[in-house]
Amino acid sequence: MLLKKLSLSTLGIIMLFGCTRNAISGRSQLMLTSETDLQSQALTEYKDFLSKNKVVTAAADKKDYDVVQKVGKRIAAAITKYYAQKGLSSELSGYKWEFNLVQSSDVNAWCMPGGKVVVYTGLLPVAQNETGLAIVMGHEIAHAVLHHGQERVSQQQAASIGGSLVSSVLANGKNKMASNVFNAVYAPTAQMGVILPNSRKQESEADHYGLIFAAMAGYNPQEAIAFWERMEKMGGADNTPTLLRSHPTNATRIADIKRLMPEAERYYKAR
Numbered sequence: 602m603l604l605k606k607l608s609l610s611t612l613g614i615i616m617l618f619g620c621t622r623n624a625i626s627g628r629s630q631l632m633l634t635s636e637t638d639l640q641s642q643a644l645t646e647y648k649d650f651l652s653k654n655k656v657v658t659a660a661a662d663k664k665d666y667d668v669v670q671k672v673g674k675r676i677a678a679a680i681t682k683y684y685a686q687k688g689l690s691s692e693l694s695g696y697k698w699e700f701n702l703v704q705s706s707d708v709n710a711w712c713m714p715g716g717k718v719v720v721y722t723g724l725l726p727v728a729q730n731e732t733g734l735a736i737v738m739g740h741e742i743a744h745a746v747l748h749h750g751q752e753r754v755s756q757q758q759a760a761s762i763g764g765s766l767v768s769s770v771l772a773n774g775k776n777k778m779a780s781n782v783f784n785a786v787y788a789p790t791a792q793m794g795v796i797l798p799n800s801r802k803q804e805s806e807a808d809h810y811g812l813i814f815a816a817m818a819g820y821n822p823q824e825a826i827a828f829w830e831r832m833e834k835m836g837g838a839d840n841t842p843t844l845l846r847s848h849p850t851n852a853t854r855i856a857d858i859k860r861l862m863p864e865a866e867r868y869y870k871a872r
């Protein structure tokens with residue numbers, strides 16, 4: 602949508618030099634910023650976020666703390682295995698997994714590039730159980746490993762920098778992106794109202810691979826249908842959860858998830 606504002610020639614230059622084919626999905630993605638730079642910026646934003654929010658410790662709530670650690674570690678192990686089986690372990694270089702539960706009534710969870718995962722306590726009643734949590738964490742982590750953050754930041758950069766700066770940015774891969782670009786892309790640190798929803802393609806990919814990762818980690822992928830149906834019912838109110846605002850959910854999406862189920866179930870049964 603934002604790209605439409607660019608002239609065709611500028612768009613041509615960006616597409617020519619800025620696109621990379623994703624090793625897992627095969628889809629061509631606009632990549633103006635490097636994964637390394639993004640992971641570095643993500644780490645700064647992640648630490649800042651943790652310093653400003655109440656992180657739930659094992660001492661404070663052992664049951665909820667433990668379930669987030671357990672699900673996160675199982676999904677990370679499944680992803681490591683999946684990429685190794687495809688000979689793509691290098692895609693995960695720089696990933697140092699961390700899982701945190703933070704006290705917040707918001708229904709939300711996210712994974713930053715580099716494997717920094719945060720679950721909000723407000724998500725737990727909607728997830729309902731360990732498997733529901735695995736569905737959400739699998740989906741969020743899939744966004745990260747599929748470079749969706751890198752792609753969205755790049756789209757924002759392309760839209761905001763304008764034609765004259767594009768070539769210099771492309772020549773200088775170490776460009777520092779503005780914090781507000783990062784924040785607009787990442788719901789965690791965004792102000793209310795400026796969250797950019799994931800594209801349908803990104804959502805579809807995160808559903809697809811998130812289901813596979815959760816299934817490989819030993820969680821029944823069927824739970825995804827019930828979870829997203831619960832999420833769909835939470836929409837429309839004044840207090841629509843952040844997770845729903847960044848992940849538009851409707852009957853089409855749920856039908857798509859059902860269509861993905863046979864493949865996910867094969868991974869679930871093959872463990």
Ligand SMILES: [Zn+2]
Pocket residue numbers: 740741744799803804807847848
């Ligand atoms: Zn998503």
